[in-house]
Amino acid sequence: MQLYFNPASPFVRKVRVTAHELGLSERIELIGIMLTPVSPHDALRSRNPIGKIPALVLDEETVLYDSPVICEYLDALAGGGRMFPAAGVARWTALRRQAIADGIMDAAVLTRYEEAVRPKELRWQDWVDAQFLKIRTALDSLERENLADAFDIGSISIACALSYLDLRFASEGWRTSRPRLTEWAAATAQRPSLTATALAVP
């Protein structure tokens, strides 16, 4: 399998962490690319029409996207029910937490585009503020969750979202007033799947 990859993408990292947890990392070849919405990557776009990473190439005719689909596919490939609980409350909790974390990442990536890609004279502070309201509200909700109850795709997604904030928005200081989330994140960051896949600026 081939994975379109960039070391700064939290969505790609979700896939890499999931693969590592499932023992599938060595079956995935990374294809490193650079892209932004306004400088798309044509080879990727011919594989994933939405033009985003991650995209997982299974064979000439089959490509999977986006990150929730790829991660669930890998889970099934490893037997199923490991990072994606098969049914019931555990499944909806894991998927809901993944949605919160993906929402944090979406808001953070949109903020990054606003502050680093859009021409300076066209930036809109209200938009950045609105994205940060989402991020802060979501972090507050995670502070109230009992994250230690499981390790699944929800946990993986949250860990990737928090480390993306550390990479791009360290000055936000998300740990302040969120001691439980801070403690959970510190413990989770020690897992081999996370230490092996640290985010980096390419």
Add this chain to the structure above:
Amino acid sequence: MQLYFNPASPFVRKVRVTAHELGLSERIELIGIMLTPVSPHDALRSRNPIGKIPALVLDEETVLYDSPVICEYLDALAGGGRMFPAAGVARWTALRRQAIADGIMDAAVLTRYEEAVRPKELRWQDWVDAQFLKIRTALDSLERENLADAFDIGSISIACALSYLDLRFASEGWRTSRPRLTEWAAATAQRPSLTATALAVP
């Protein structure tokens, strides 16, 4: 169950169509709200920390989001395996198509924010062009898919994406040079689940 709702949201419509197909519509009470990213809705935000619709309230303590999670929950509630194939190629195809359609809707909604919400002097044509490249590439890929092979969450998502383009971007003329997708959309639009849930400007 209560569903936070706006009649112009294609993501909310996915949930309503899914509920209709599963015979669950009458168990869902709609809570109509107005919001944009820069004018969030506080009651919604207390239920879904990312602040987006749809959000499905199951009880005082349990709220589900985003649209893929809600739709799969409803499918399970109706017995499972109806709009979400349980396993194998059918599942990955349905989820991949849902991701294409959600990607079209994301790009279209971001364009809408750029053109209708952001102050005129801060708009960036390259951003709009980049979103439309995603939309057009995705539509071209759908033209090549054999959509008549199934009716599932992939089909529902695509139908909602196309009708959102009709609502907000009619001048794009997405049907031009896409005869198979045009024919599929016309036939699909006749389903009671779609006629009962037409998008509208509030």
